[in-house]
Amino acid sequence: MGNLWNLDHIQPETRVILEGDTIPAMFWNGVARRGPKVWMRQKALGIWRSWSWAQTGAAVQEIAGGLLALGFAPRDTASILSNTVIEWVLADLAVLSCGGVSNGIYPTDAASQAHYLCEDSRTSILFVEDDEQLDKALEMRARLPQLRKIVVFDMEGLRDLDEPDVISLAELRRLGREYNAAHPDAVMQRVQQVKPAELAILVYTSGTTGKPKGAMHSHQGLVYTVRGYNTLISRSDADECMCFLPLCHIAERLGGEYFSLYTGARLNFVENPETVPENVREISPTVFTAVPRVWEKFYSGVMIGLKEASGIQQAAYAWSIGVGTQIADKVMAGQPVDGLLKFKYALANWMALANVRKLIGIDRARFLVTGAAPISPELVKWYLALGVPMLEVWGMTETCGAATGIPANRIKPGSIGPAAGYNEVKLAPGTGEILVRGPNVFMGYLNQPEKTAETIDADGWLHTGDVGTVDDEGFFRITDRMKDIIITAGGKNVTPSEFENELKFSPYITDAVVIGDKRAYLTAIVMIDQENVEKFAQDSDVPFSNYASLTRAPEVQALIQAEIDRINRKFARVEQVKKFFLLDTQLSAEDEELTPTMKLKRKLVQQKYAPQIEAMYT
Secondary structure (H helix, E strand, O other), X not given: OOOOOOOOOOOOOOOOOOOOOOHHHHHHHHHHHHOOOEEEEEEEXXXXXXXXXXXXXXXXXXXXXXXXXXXXXXXXXEEEEOOOOHHHHHHHHHHHHOOOEEEEEOOOOOHHHHHHHHHHHOEEEEEEOOHHHHHHHHHHHOXXXXXXXXXXXXXXXXXXXOOOOEEEHHHHHHHHHHHHHHOOOHHHXXXXXXXXXXXXXXXXXXXXXXXXXXXXXEHHHHHHHHHHHHHHOOOOOOOEEEEOOOOOOHHHHHHHHHHHHHHOOEEEEOOOHHHHHHHHHHHOOOEEEEOHHHHHHHHHHHHHHHHHOXXXXXXXXXXXXXXXXXXXXXXXXXXXXXXHHHHHHHHHHHHHHHHHHHHHOOOOOOEEEEOOOOOOHHHHHHHHHHOOOEEEEEEEHHHOEEEEEXXXXXXXXXXXXXXXXXXXXXEOOOOOEEEEEOXXXXXXXXXXXXXXXHHEOOOOOEEEEEEEEEOOOXXXXXXXXXXXXXEXXXXXXXXXXXXXXXXXXXOOEEXXXXXXXXXXXXEEEEEEOHHHXXXXXXXXXXXXXXXXXXXXXXXXXXXXHHHHHHHHOOOOHHHOEEEEEEOOOOOOOOOOOEOOOOOEOHHHHHXXXXXXXXXXXX
């Protein structure tokens, strides 16, 4: 960890780190240059297994040869239905090396959703992770006449499978070895034939309204963007990163896989989504990108742990975080930190802050990156007080990820920073909608020219649907989604995300949706943090038998009411939440109310819980 009061060590990198004007060209240049160096690591059966660049190249060559043996043609589409595992990356790079189009499908998608994505993208080869995902593939196979083969990564429990259209990844690699022996130059010829302007990947938007839309990104757009990322939040081959967000989401695909491919930073794959807190302590990443849900969870864990600490430990933390906050305030204001405060900080670090960072697993982190959803400014400030700068980036699938970003030497919690140097950002006159233009902006939506025309105007500006403001330093701030702004019965415009972010900063609340459009007052639908609320109930001798009974317990209702009362004091009367109700079902990524990035779908939640909402207004 560098000096918190001098963040100049986090410098942008403008040099081209790795040549290549397509993703496969860049990858194979990386293999040639970095051969024996470790690129990826994955934990299996308690042991971390390393993949060097040379080993990765050998595997990708075999998989690509296998695809050619199956007749996979340039511009054919292959889809990957799997959790975030190394095989995902191998399959993706093999498909791109063959000149094909690579499409990711969320592992939480139902068979009907996966069928739509495969049909819309005309998928001819489908990679699946295991028997669970294979079941979905077999269920939809009959309705996908263009699907030629299903390739399974993990064959555990499938040894006796007898399906002519299904092969294992190991068998595909064997086919590839045979094909490559007979056609030694075939894969590299395909790599050289890929044109920068050609379609490389499809990233389907989560489809909160209507069918998912396949955002098309070209090779030149991807290469341009990852080079741009290094001018925003630079990495090097000395960095350790963690790969755990879904690879079919733009954040991990660009900010994880392709950015690390470009910079040589090591990618560490977690065992599964549930082991993230444990794995992050083992990996101790030097650069850590996550969604606000993860940062909120770490903060909640520390707050709950403190309640069990001794009085001396609590006092040590309170004094130490107070000193860290004083430093953070000066850093954010651009003011110098005097010698006495530096001495106090060294003491605070020794007493508590270093231990908290180690507990979370961010003790080696040069900086943290947050994006994909709004985050509470208080949470950003808390991590800064701990001694690690948190840089917020903003973007979307259609901008190839980050389009703005907070510079390390000018942290402004609540802001998403100025436009990244590789694109233009401005506000639309009248509406305040944020518009983006640049080579990173996507090619359009697959098979939906009318949706593309609605999104990208005649001058090339992408209409993002986010409403914002910009200050005199060029720092943008998101106020809300255009369609989410609430206009109360009294005509007052309210941006619900500000209150929702404050609620999510509570260790007892995971997510919330504020309601009130055309209503006399605001109400909220709240999703509790099961682990922390259960602990509160156990410590307070509150009886409950299951999740639903936990949400109905009067003591839990009072706990959440106290959190809402505390937050209400920060807002004007018209912006305060008067009533709330707790969702009594425990939601996961499989539930339709949540997006794959674990955000509540506002419109769907309002429709599904209409009777409960009406009850709060009668």
